[in-house]
Amino acid sequence: MIKLDNISHHIGKQQILHDISLSLPSAQVIALIGPNGAGKSTLFSVMARLQPLQSGKVMFGEHDIVSCPARTLAKTVAMLGQDNQVQGRLRVHELLMFGRYPYHQGQPSAEDEQKVQEMIERFELEPLAERFLSTLSGGQRQRVLIAMIVCQDTPYLLLDEPLNNLDMYHAGRLMRELRELSCSQQKTVVIVLHDINQAAQFADTVVMMKTGQVMAVGQPVDVITKDTIKDLYNVDVTVLNHQGRPVIVDTLL
Numbered sequence: 001m002i003k004l005d006n007i008s009h010h011i012g013k014q015q016i017l018h019d020i021s022l023s024l025p026s027a028q029v030i031a032l033i034g035p036n037g038a039g040k041s042t043l044f045s046v047m048a049r050l051q052p053l054q055s056g057k058v059m060f061g062e063h064d065i066v067s068c069p070a071r072t073l074a075k076t077v078a079m080l081g082q083d084n085q086v087q088g089r090l091r092v093h094e095l096l097m098f099g100r101y102p103y104h105q106g107q108p109s110a111e112d113e114q115k116v117q118e119m120i121e122r123f124e125l126e127p128l129a130e131r132f133l134s135t136l137s138g139g140q141r142q143r144v145l146i147a148m149i150v151c152q153d154t155p156y157l158l159l160d161e162p163l164n165n166l167d168m169y170h171a172g173r174l175m176r177e178l179r180e181l182s183c184s185q186q187k188t189v190v191i192v193l194h195d196i197n198q199a200a201q202f203a204d205t206v207v208m209m210k211t212g213q214v215m216a217v218g219q220p221v222d223v224i225t226k227d228t229i230k231d232l233y234n235v236d237v238t239v240l241n242h243q244g245r246p247v248i249v250d251t252l253l
């Protein structure tokens with residue numbers, strides 16, 4: 001379980017996060033949705049200890065992020081940020097091996113090699129494995145970065161807009177892989193999505209954020225409604241139902 005207690009965060013004089021408390025169940029895909037500037041990325045960076053925790057408490061299972069040693073945290077939670085500049089002349093399989101760093105500390109073992117190979121297959125990266133990152137398209141680079149994060153083999157994954165640049169096939173494949181990882185390996189995947197229908201179709205739980213606050217938490221069918229979408233985005237939608245899950249359609253005026 002991920003437990004957030006009373007998280008508040010300021011940047012300068014501006015309060016970005018307002019007293020966020022959440023309990024997120026393990027072994028689920030959890031979609032974090034909300035308008036631009038809602039505080040989703042800030043919350044992720046506080047949770048992953050990329051920004052100091054100013055107030056409140058963050059627990060990943062039994063690990064309190066404040067007292068957790070860096071190497072333990074790196075084996076507990078992996079995060080894909082929005083701004084992923086990968087520098088250097090690296091091949092795809094070499095980048096994936098970086099994801100194993102908390103385990104091998106610079107000296108990869110046969111198990112690390114095996115994990116990298118497993119991710120190459122899982123994410124259909126065979127044709128790209130020997131390519132230099134600088135030669136990849138935006139979507140290909142995004143897929144490789146996600147594979148590197150999953151290579152870290154942590155029980156908790158925080159993915160900030162991982163569907164950016166992905167085409168329909170790869171977006172669907174990724175969401176299915178994440179569901180599979182949550183079911184078969186009990187991974188807890190928190191994923192920022194702007195496509196509400198992806199959240200509706202693939203998430204077990206949806207967390208709605210606006211102006212640094214949590215507005216609603218629940219199953220897609222319970223929280224993705226005409227009223228919550230209007231409240232969150234000021235957009236009028238029609239909500240349909242497909243096999244028990246909501247599908248939203250922008251209402252034509």
Ligand SMILES: Nc1ncnc2c1ncn2[C@@H]1O[C@H](COP(=O)(O)OP(=O)(O)OP(=O)(O)O)[C@@H](O)[C@H]1O
Pocket residue numbers: 011016034035036037038039040041042043
């Ligand atoms: N370094 C910074 N200095 C000042 N304000 C910042 C800084 N970083 C973020 N903010 C502000 O904090 C608020 C939350 O930003 P954040 O990036 O967390 O939102 P978000 O929900 O991830 O948005 P998006 O969907 O656009 O990625 C925004 O108003 C943003 O302008």
